[in-house]
């Protein structure tokens with residue numbers, strides 16, 4: 632019976648992720664089209680739809696570790712940040728793609744969900760151990776000085 636429940640949750644999460652990507656692609660296409668037509672005001676508005684949110688300092692995530700941050704300015708969005716190699720930062724949705732529980736550990740190069748044992752790469756978010764079958768949702772992360780941002 633739980634086998635039936637789990638995929639439905641995953642489908643919902645994937646659907647939300649695809650919606651965000653579709654919206655972003657749509658806005659990018661509008662910006663490109665408007666710029667081509669010389670409608671710079673429209674292009675700027677479409678591009679401005681993507682917002683950057685401050686997440687943390689680079690010092691808050693040590694090499695080989697991970698931390699979860701709450702972004703108050705983005706409706707209390709939770710973001711998991713890793714630093715798999717020195718100077719390389721990644722940002723993920725901290726919800727396990729198996730049943731949506733928050734990831735709670737790290738083992739070498741894997742983020743761990745202690746509920747049923749799923750593991751995900753700290754570098755790519757890919758599943759490295761089931762029962763989860765889908766990668767973690769990713770956020771675009773950028774760095775200015777020692778501050779990390781995500782773009783939504």
Ligand code: FES
Pocket residue numbers: 727728729730731732744745746747748749761762763
């Ligand atoms: S919720 Fe089942 S492994 Fe994470």
